[in-house]
Amino acid sequence: MRSGVVRGEMIFPFLGGVDVLHVIQNGPAGVAETGVPLAEVRLVAPLRPASVRDFVAFEEHVEGVRRSVDGSAGVPEAWYDAPTFYFTNPHAIYGPGDDIPFPAASVARDFELEVAAIAGPGGTVFGYTIFNDFSARDLQSREMKVGLGPAKGKDFASSLGPWIVTADELEPYQKDGFLDLWCSASVNGVEVGRDLLSNMGWTFETMLAYAARDSVVRPGDVLGSGTVGNGGCLAELWGRTGSLTPPPLRDGDEVTLTVEGIGSLTNRIISGPDGGALPPVRRRDAAKARAERQ
Template sequence: MRIVSYRHDGREKSGILAGDEVRPFVDDLSTLQVIERGLDNVGTKPGVPLAAVRLLAPLRPASVRDFVAFEEHVEGVRRSVDGSAGVPEAWYDAPTFYFTNPHAIYGPGDDIPFPPASVARDFELEVAAVAGPGGTIFGYTIFNDWSARDLQSREMRVSLGPAKGKDFASSLGPWIVTADELEPYRKDGFLDLWCSASVNGVEVGRDLLSNMGWTFETMLAYAARDSVVKPGDVLGSGTVGNGGCLAELWGRRGAQDPPPLKDGDEVTLTVEGIGNLVNRVISGQAGRPLAAVRRRDAAKARAERQ
């Protein structure tokens, strides 16, 4: 089953995609409310043609954890971002993740506003699991973890981040496919789905989701350890290898080949069993200049404490 969020006649609703029509949930339930209640406990109303609606991000999650589950991606992108080689030994200990911004979620067809100062603009091809009640996985969607690599490289020199190199935009869509629908693709605990990425119609990367180092179930269990995961929380797989992002290719080739994204470029992410997520790159508005940092005078500080 496919769960969608959409705008129709000036209103935002959620529902089920059935063929060429969208059937809204009764009582105007949101996607999150449906996840919490379970699909067996909700109904739908008469549908409207899919062609008559504007699809939105299928969910507005309270939190987004983005993992890094592909060795090939780690190896290539480290070389590109900070010049390091290989995969850190700590990567093999546990499925590492970072939190990104749940308030900057874009949907299918949306323009993605990059920081205007960034000249190393990149996409990241991922699949995201959507948490269900009781430590289950409700479903899956395509996830684009947009990245300003030049900002990310500077930030991570402080051994903290990424922050502004990532938090300006993430894309989810085009819908959530319920977990049961993808069970036929399961192989040795992993989802054996082909994933591909293209820029302006030219494919630049392709990999199997089953090349992940950990299953989504393991990542969900790790996220919940000593913490809380709520229904509707999103967990990204991390970027697939073999060209799942441009930076991986830059690291392997020693040059920005293919070139960074620029205004007007259209990125299409395709995942077998789920669909296509298409977005166009634009420049966002420039922010105000920051006030200069106040550098600490160590000698003066010591004298004042004495």
């Protein structure tokens, strides 16, 4: 597997076996003089990050999904205090054209249309790629009743791609610190959502600075924008309509996310292996435990 620079319909490999993370950490590398046609290359996820933080930077998404997942209305006041995020699984990253294995038990299967910033050295943003934060909404809804999560509703798969566009390449789209990029999502060729990335509540730079506060962010770490509004995921639409319309994703469905200035990322939905039933929980008898301690 090799890394390189995309120019038009050609890709020019980095010299010396240099990978993307090395370029993010150390700056530009030399490339081969002879390119390979993109049509002859199988693209994989452009990066294997050490960590993935996923933010929720769009009010419209928060409002719609809360109705769908836990029946709550409005946007929590705490959302306005700081750019909230959770960590998802960096070991379950898929790339363009990969099949996405959902938990077999999940029936409320969903995509999430996001853009991810790639952290660079010194608190900078190196570049951007498309990020699909796949979600098993039925699992997510159950586990978040405990007051933690999302966990198993999210950690089975995310996809990145089709490549990383460096920050300088997107400078023409900058508007008041935000990237004014149209983002759209389609299922089996039918568009179900479209929004501007510039409708985010915080800039990527602010989210990166907040993530690094009292913590550590390293070059190559991924920070998701959170799902765009206006149909950036199915759950937002379910929350607004009060029904599963459009329907949840099914085996064989193809989801395509397209972001202006970056490209398109397509994945097909399948079912993963059946994990089977868990052993029953051991319930604690609080009164008996207190008696035994006396």
